[in-house]
Amino acid sequence: MSARKIYTNGRIFTVNENRDWADTVVIEGNKIVYVGDKTGADTFWDSGAEVLDLKGKMMLPGFIDGHCHPVMASHYLCGVYLQVEWGVEECLAEIKKFVGENPDNDTYFGIGYAEWIFDENGPKKELLDEICADKPMMILGSSAHEAWVNTKALELAGITKDTPDPIPGFHYFHRDAAGNPTGHLLEMGPQNMIMEQVNFFDPDKIEEALAKASDEYAAMGVTAVCDMGAPEFVMKAYFETVPAMMENGTYKQRMTGCGRMVSDKSDVDIVFPRLLDYKTRYDTDNFRINFLKIINDGTLETRSAALSKPYDEDGSMVEPLFNRQELAELGLKAAEAGLDINVHGIGDEAISGTLAMAKAIRQAGYDDCRIVNSHCDYVKDEELELFGKYNVIANTTCVWHYGNPDMEKVIGDRQNHTFRLKSMIKGGCRMGQGSDFPVDEFGREPLKGIEMGCSRQLFDHPELPVLKPYEEKLSVDDGIASYTINNAYQMHMEDKLGSIEAGKYADLVILEKNIFEVPVSEIHKVKVCETIMDGKTVYKAGDSQ
Known part of the structure; x- marks a missing residue:
């Protein structure tokens, strides 16, 4: 493949300071070297260039997910995944189904229920006990700022009526009138107290989950992510697995981050x-x-x-x-x-x-x-x-x-x-x-x-x-x-990313339609045709991933 690529005949929205449009972009290696009209690119047009006709498609700078937790997600999404629009009975049915399909699991984890489906007292441990009483179970709410656990999880973590709350009124265990934990955990402190004693995650699945999420991001046109924090138990994946995957090409986005959060x-x-x-x-x-x-x-x-x-x-x-x-x-x-x-x-x-x-x-x-x-x-x-x-x-x-x-x-x-x-x-x-x-x-x-x-x-x-x-x-x-x-x-990288300008990295996304010209209600239906990160195609519609 040529080190020089010429994308032409497109609707290229540069997102530069003037919000200019162009029809041609030239890439040399991993950098953009020209943005403008086709005529102005004459000096780049030679037998060694790979010319790609955009056929009127829209090109934008690669999307950046400015707040996400992909390393934490690689752990959390290895279990049952609930939908935010479900009610209590639908969530319980899905949890029961997952447990039935995975009888050999030592623990059960999940995420996704809408916190508002319960009243201010939150979910109760007895609902999960009816599904599985002999193995620990933890389900996070859709925001991950609360959790729902069964009695076994509390027992294994040594949580009783005498256990002090990490931060009373903020990070705490919801309790009944007698002071006993009800199975409803508010904020990350109580979650961490249980996770430190109960291993809910299979390390063999973590890299696979990271790679899957990265491939999905590429298919969405995302070329960079800002990982805004994770708990202590995922730090090995954060600082060892992710850099190694970037080195071998199985993680396909740039990442800025912070490691562990101050909570x-x-x-x-x-x-x-x-x-x-x-x-x-x-x-x-x-x-x-x-x-x-x-x-x-x-x-x-x-x-x-x-x-x-x-x-x-x-x-x-x-x-x-x-x-x-x-x-x-x-x-x-x-x-x-x-x-x-x-x-x-x-x-x-x-x-x-x-x-x-x-x-x-x-x-x-x-x-x-x-x-x-x-x-x-x-x-x-x-x-x-x-x-x-x-x-x-x-x-x-x-x-x-x-x-x-x-x-x-x-x-x-x-x-x-x-x-x-x-x-x-x-x-x-x-x-x-x-x-x-x-x-x-x-x-x-x-x-x-x-x-x-x-x-x-x-x-x-x-x-x-x-x-x-x-x-x-x-x-x-x-x-x-x-x-x-x-x-x-x-990300502190506005001189290198975020717009289509000469000298910046060739992080780009190609869409089938110009999203300025479709009804607002149709924007989410516009297909991503190709995603280019660092000058290399990391996703192309129709290719097997």
């Missing part, structure tokens, strides 16, 4: 020194560790997001893990060390903490530190413009942007004031998108995210409600930028 204040003294080491050891354009990831609250679905006013459903309130001063001090420490920062902030009180941290970092002169607030569900009106003022990247998952009456029961009318990304963009904010895989709920395809950001309605369901406020619908251009140049900026 408890006690994690800081463990995570921070490691990060300084990782930052030096893992610093290539294919695999780079440069983020401090901080979990500062939970989720609205699990009633663990930090809101400034009580939950409508039960009147409860949750405080952020770090108060504003503590978060600012940690953020300044990270910025001084040359790290970028990603904060999980879903409730308005947690997001206020991210913005206070960003203000402190900017006032200290650390202008190049990339600060990300992940998810951005509910932001105070007066703080929408602060994302632009303090250059905080708002990373969200647009497949969550749909009308959901069930959530109105939990947070009332505040549900109709969530995900106001258009207002934040108007205020100068960069918006990034990520799937949060494996807790993506409705799929991690970027084209679904682009569509639902524009429609604020669940794809393929025109009968379901549109998420208010309607004026927060994004443009297609917003959606494309969120999966390309804005995520490249988040």
Whole structure:
């Protein structure tokens, strides 16, 4: 194969600063060397070039999943996978089916139930005991911020009424009136307490699951991912398996990441020194560790997001893990060390903490530190413009942007004031998108995210409600930028990725149709024809994978 490839006769949206269109792109090795019209590419047209006719198809920069957990997913998806639209009985039937089909398993693990199908007391261990009482079982909710376990799992982990909660009111075991754990676990602390004692994962399946997920990403047009953290038990795969797979070509995306997350204040003294080491050891354009990831609250679905006013459903309130001063001090420490920062902030009180941290970092002169607030569900009106003022990247998952009456029961009318990304963009904010895989709920395809950001309605369901406020619908251009140049900026690689420009890496995706010209409701149906990463085709429609 020639080292020079000429893609021509296409609808090429460059996503450069001027949002220029082109019809021809020339690649030399793994870099783009020319972008423009066919005539301007005359000097590259020789007998040694491989010419590929796009036949009017659309070319974009390769999609970047700006917030996902593929290493964690390779563990979590080895078990039963539930669908977020299922009710309790459907989930139980699928769990029972999985156990019946895998009678030799020593443990059972799963993920995916919608947290809102249970009331504020959550799921009960007895429901799982009826399916399997003699082997430990753990099922994560769709957000992975809560879990459901059977009695055997609690017993093997030594969890009793006398076991203290990791962080009372935030990371805790739901208990009955007598103080006994009910089988409902809130946040990652209790999950980790059980996982440290019970091995739910088969190591032989991990690399296979990573490769499968990478192939699926390539088929979606994804050429880079931002892995935003994992628990301790997956670190071997994170820092040994993934780099080895990249070396042999079985992992087909670039990755930036953080390793272990800070999900408890006690994690800081463990995570921070490691990060300084990782930052030096893992610093290539294919695999780079440069983020401090901080979990500062939970989720609205699990009633663990930090809101400034009580939950409508039960009147409860949750405080952020770090108060504003503590978060600012940690953020300044990270910025001084040359790290970028990603904060999980879903409730308005947690997001206020991210913005206070960003203000402190900017006032200290650390202008190049990339600060990300992940998810951005509910932001105070007066703080929408602060994302632009303090250059905080708002990373969200647009497949969550749909009308959901069930959530109105939990947070009332505040549900109709969530995900106001258009207002934040108007205020100068960069918006990034990520799937949060494996807790993506409705799929991690970027084209679904682009569509639902524009429609604020669940794809393929025109009968379901549109998420208010309607004026927060994004443009297609917003959606494309969120999966390309804005995520490249988040990765600190906007000079190398995210747009089709000479000198950047040849990370590209070819679509069968121009998504500016199809109805918004049809965007998710547009097929990916080819994905090119580092100048090499890693997916082509019709090829056996």
